[in-house]
Amino acid sequence: MAPYHVLMVHFPIALWMTATLAILYRSFSDSPLAKSVDHALVPLLSISLIFGITAFSIGLMVWPWETISASALGRNHVLTASWTLAYWAIILFVRWRRGEAVWNGMTRWITAGLALLGSALLGITGTLGGHLVGIYTEVSVALRLLGWDVYTTYYVPNMTLAALVVTVVLLLAIGFSSRSKPQ
Numbered sequence: 154m155a156p157y158h159v160l161m162v163h164f165p166i167a168l169w170m171t172a173t174l175a176i177l178y179r180s181f182s183d184s185p186l187a188k189s190v191d192h193a194l195v196p197l198l199s200i201s202l203i204f205g206i207t208a209f210s211i212g213l214m215v216w217p218w219e220t221i222s223a224s225a226l227g228r229n230h231v232l233t234a235s236w237t238l239a240y241w242a243i244i245l246f247v248r249w250r251r252g253e254a255v256w257n258g259m260t261r262w263i264t265a266g267l268a269l270l271g272s273a274l275l276g277i278t279g280t281l282g283g284h285l286v287g288i289y290t291e292v293s294v295a296l297r298l299l300g301w302d303v304y305t306t307y308y309v310p311n312m313t314l315a316a317l318v319v320t321v322v323l324l325l326a327i328g329f330s331s332r333s334k335p336q
């Protein structure tokens with residue numbers, strides 16, 4: 154199943170990257186074009202999720218579970234793939250349920266931040282997948298600076314935990330400050 158996984162992963166990667174660009178464009182612009190792009194967001198995110206689930210399911214069939222979970226690289230690829238999938242599903246749910254309200258006031262910057270975080274997760278998943286097939290990128294060098302060696306780090310390193318805590322605190326602060334201001 155490896156060739157099918159490699160083939161299929163290109164679709165969610167390209168579609169979620171496009172969705173990130175669309176979200177950033179809408180966050181920075183209220184032009185008619187940006188609004189039209191935003192109207193395509195729910196269908197775009199839905200198609201991305203369908204392809205993501207397909208790539209994920211095929212991924213589960215590439216190597217036996219004992220094999221993929223035995224190394225830090227394999228285990229973390231599956232872990233970040235699960236986070237990526239769940240994360241983008243939540244972005245789709247929020248945009249669908251909250252509608253255009255996600256572009257009101259500070260919320261638009263939270264949406265932009267969430268999209269950037271989602272594409273970072275996607276990039277890390279792809280990077281780990283690349284290392285599984287022997288294709289190296291500079292992203293792993295950046296991860297090493299955060300204390301995450303793609304070949305040996307089995308558990309989330311302290312620096313990454315610290316970055317997560319800072320991000321959560323920042324997002325909460327932005328959320329509370331926007332709640333106290335009238336839209």
Ligand code: HEM
Nearest residue numbers: 155159162205209212213215216231234279282283285286
């Ligand atoms: C949305 C989810 C996923 C994405 C975006 C993704 C992405 C990738 C990428 C970019 C590659 C490298 C392909 C290449 O350039 O040749 C790869 C390889 C690989 N992935 Fe995933 N992956 C996902 C989910 C999974 C899951 C859930 C598993 C297993 C449980 C998995 C197992 C593998 C394996 C075993 C390889 C190496 C394939 C080979 O030996 O040719 N992937 N993945």
